[in-house]
Amino acid sequence: MAFASAPTPSSAAHAGADGGRFTDYPAAMASCTVIFFMWGFLTSLNDVLIPHLKALFTLDYTQAMLVQFVFFGAYFLMSLPAGKLVERIGFKFGMVVGLLVAGVGAAMFWPAARWQNYDLFLAAFFVLATGITVLQVAANPYVGLLGPERTASSRLTLAQTLNSLGTTLGPKLGGMVILGTILGADQISKLSDTQLAAYHVQQAQLVQVPYLVLAALLVLLALFVWWVRLPSRLGNVVAADRDHSLWDALRVPHVAYAVVAIFCYVGAEVAIGSFLISYLSQPEIGNISEAHAADYVAYYWGGAMLGRFIGTFLLARFDPRKLLALFAAIAGMLVLASMLSYHGLAMYSIVAVGLFNSIMFPTIFALGIERLGPLTDKASSLLVMAIVGGAVIPYIQGALADHLGIHHAFVLPLLCYAYIIFYGRSGSKIRDVTANQG
Template sequence: MAFASAPQPSLAANDSAGNGRFTDYPAAMASCTLIFFMWGFLTSLNDVLIPHLKALFTLDYSQAMLVQFVFFGAYFLMSLPAGKLVERIGFKFGMVTGLLIAGIGAAMFWPAAQWRNYDLFLAAFFVLATGITVLQVAANPYVGLLGPERTASSRLTLAQTLNSFGTTLGPKLGGMVILGTILGADQLGKLSDAQLAAYHVQQAQLVQVPYLVLAALLVLLAVFVWWVRLPSRLGQVAADDGSHSLWDALRVPHVAYAVLAIFCYVGAEVSIGSFLISYLSQPEIGNISEAHAADYVAYYWGGAMLGRFVGTFLLARFNPRQLLALFAAIAGALVLTSMLSHHALAMYSIVAVGLFNSIMFPTIFALGIERLGPLTDKASSLLVMAIVGGAVIPKLQGMLADHIGIHPAFVLPVLCYAYIVFYGRRGSKIRELATSPK
C-alpha cells in the first residue's frame, strides 16, 4: 500500500550523467526499503485487528470500522502538517520523526489492551497512522532522489515491492499470533462470567507483545536512520511561492476527478481488506476460522504485489487510461461475482480483486498531476488527502452490513470501481483549463 506523498521533488540535480546507476546512497536506499516494508506491515495488520477487536469488545460492523476511519482519517488531517514538517527539517529527520511517532502509537497498544479500552485503541491507531503519514511524505520523494533520474522509477518500484511484501506478510503473521483463539458467539454464550472475563484478558494480551515488539523495532529503525550518514535534503524542492492555492488545483477538471478516484480506490481496497476475515468466515462463504481467513487476506495483498510487477510491464506498452479502466472493470466484476455467489466462487473472486487493485493508485495519481506545471504540488496534496476514502468507505460499508448483511454490503466497492472505470475512460482526459493554470 505504497501511497505517493505530497512533496514532489525535482530529480534533475541527481542525474548529471544520465547513466544507469541504481543509487548513489546504498545505506539510505536500504533504510528506505525497510521503512516501506514496516509501514505496509503495520497498515495491513489493521485487517487482523478489526475482527479481533470486534470480538473483544462485542462491536457491530460499523463500530469495528472506526479502526479504519481513525487510521485513514489521519492521512486527511495530518498530510499537510507532515509536508510542512518535512519541508522544514528535511527528508532524513522527517523519516526519523515519523518512525518515532509510529513507535509511540504502537506502544500505546499495551495500555489500551491492559485496560481493555476501545477508545484508547482508536487513539493508538491515530498516532500510529500519523507517524506513517510523516514517513510517506518523507520517504517517497527521498527514494526518488537517491540516484540518477533515469533509475528513479526502478528505486520506487523496489521500495513499493517491499511495501507490498509487508502488506502480504502482516496478515499472515498477525493471524497466527492474534486470531488463533477467537471464539464464536455460541461458544462465548457457554462460558461462565469468570471464564468470559479470563477469555477477554487473554485476548487483550495477545495484542500487547506483538505491538510492543513492533514499537521497539520502529525505535531501533529510527536510531539506525539517525545514526547512518544519510543525505538530509539532497535536491529537495523549494517551497511554493504562495501564488497558488489548493482551490486553484481543484478547479482543474482532471484533478477534481482524480481526487474522487483516489477516494474511491483507497476506500474500496481498504474496505475489502477490512471485511475479508469476517466475510470469509461466514458459513455461506468460506466457513473457515478467522485465523485461516487471515491467510486469504495475505493472498489479497500478495495479489497486489504480483500485479505491480505485471502492471509495470503492461503500463510501458499500453495506454494507462485504458488499462486503468480495464483493471477497475475486472475488479468490480469480481466483487459483483462474489456478491452473487457462495462458497468457493465467492471466496476466490473477492480475493482475486487484489491482483487488479495493483496499478490503480499510481496510475490515478500520475494522471491526476499530469501537465499541471506550478500546480503539481497542490494537486499532489489534494490526492494524498483523498486517501481519507480509506476512512469513509469502510465505515459506510460497516453501516450497510449492520442493516442489510455483510454479503450485499459489498455493493459499495462495486460502485467505487464503477467510478474508476469512468475516470479512466473520460474523467482523466486533459481539459484546456489544465494546460494553463493560473
C-alpha cells in the same frame, strides 16, 4: 507533497557518464526499503485487528470500522502538516520523527489492551497512522533522490515492492499470533462471567506483545536512520508554489475527477481487506476459522503485489486510461460475482480483486497530475488527502453490513469500481488546463 526537488550538482554533472547507477547511498536505500516494508506490514495488520477487536469488545460492524476511519482519517488531517514538517527538517530527520511517532502509537496498544479500552485503541491507531503519514511524505521523494534521476523509478519500484511484501506478510503472521483462539458468538455466550473475564484478558495479551515488539523495532530503526551518515537534504528543497491554491488545482476537471477516483479506490481496497476475515468465516461463504481466513487476506494483498509486476509490463505497452478502466471493470465483476454466489466462488472471486487493484493507485495518481505545470504540487496534495476514502468507505460499508448483511454490503465497493471505470474512460481526459491556472 509540499515541496519540490532539484537534482544535486554532482548527479547532474555525471548523469551522462554513470546515469545507470542504482543508488549513490546504499545505506540510505537499504533503510528506506525496510521503512516501506514496516509501514505496509503495520497497515495490513489492521485487517487482523478489526475482527479481533470486534470480538473482544462485542462491536457491530460500524463500530469495528472505526479502526479504519481513524487510521485513514489521519492521512487527511496530517498530510499537509507532515509536508511542512519535512520541508523544515529535511527527509532524513522527517523519517526519524515518523518512525518515533509510529513507535509511540504501537506502544500505546499495550495500555489499550491492558485496560481493555476501545477508545484508547482508536487513539493508538491515530498516532500510529500519523507516524506513517510523515514517513510517506518523507520517504517517497527521498528514495527518488538517492541516485541518478534515470534510475529513480527502479528505486521506487523496489521500495513499493517491499511495501507490498509487508502488506502480504502482515495478515499471515498477524493471523497466526492474534486470531488463533478467537471464539464464536455462540461459544462466548456459554462462558461464565469468570471464564469470560479470563478470555478477555487472554485476548488482550495477544495484542500486547506483538505491538510492543513492533514499537521497539520502529524505535531501533529510527535510531539507526539518525545514527548512520545519511544525507538529510538531497538537492534543493524549495517551498511550494504560493501563487496557486488547492482550490485552483481542484477547479481543473481531470484533477477533481482524480480526487474522487483515489477516494473510491482506496476506500474500496481497504473496505474489502477489512471485511475479508469476517466475510470468509461466514458459514455460507468459506466456513473457515478467522485464523485461516487471515491467510486469504495475505493472498488478497499478495495479488496486488503480483499485479504491480504485471501492470508495469502492460502499462508500458497499452493506453493507461483503457487499462485502468479494464482493471476496474474486472474488479467490479469479481465483486458482483461474490455478491451473487456462495462458498468457493464467493471466496475466490473476492480475493482475486486484489490482483486487479494493483495498478489503480499509481495510474489514477499519474493521470491526475498530468500536464499541470505549477499546479502539480497542489494536485498531489489533494490526491494524498483523498486517501481519506479508506476511512469513509469502510465505515459506511460497516453500517450497510449491520443493516443489509455482510454479503450485500459489498455493493459499495462495486459502486466505487463503477466510478473508476468512468474515470478511466472519460474523467481522466485532459480538458483546458491553462484556463484554470490563471
